[in-house]
Amino acid sequence: MTTYLVPLVLIGALTSCGVYLLLERNLTRMLLGLLLIGNALNLLILTVGGPSGNPPVRGRTSTGETTTADPLAQGMILTAIVITMGIAAFVLALNYRSYRLTTDQEVDNDPEDTRVSQQSDDDADDDVENGGEVFPDTDAPDELDALPGHEGSR
Template structure:
């Protein structure tokens, strides 16, 4: 059995860089780490799959090749590529969502915040007794606060 040193060093480099990037707290770096680990694992599968050979098709032979290439390794790599792209799309969606939530957007003054800011300290401390609100918010639990199936667990 011949050991190919260069692919093994490439695998070790890709996976170690991927793990380092995966340990960062930035989602984009985590995505790059996942991609590097995925590519390292794909290279590992191809390397372990054995030497190159004739295509795994009946009555097809390559010049100078006496063995047939292992189709399982090729199929596993194709599946791993699809899974890696799905994970990459998911992490990109998470990164986009985090970006949208953390960036400052132009917000107008909220009318309720403006009303509360004009109240005196005594009015703000008093319980809300707005007649327009049919269900005043109290600290007591009521049926709207309970989860389904937990009625009567007061």
């Protein structure tokens, strides 16, 4: 089996550019990153699908080909294209809705996430102040004795 280097380098470049764009806070760049990753996946499926050959239709041949092409890779690529376009439509709808509400394409930090993050930092500081002693949450029988309706609490 012959491995071609150019498609693999192209897959790596498309994936890395897509991940870079996906990590941006701009929704349009996120959409472009998703599209680049989708195209990289399609190229990966095509590359892994095997060598080209005769069409997978009985009785049809190409000039000089001795094997038949695998139709599964083609079907998977068509399915991946449909899924990528569905995701793109969803992100476009999110982008449009966000622009209509805030007239800004930048995604801000969620106030609730910021509060939880600060709370977890405060909890970590409290653990350091307590000497780093952490009390595990276990279901030992002595803890269950205090529950109402349990035989040990009567």
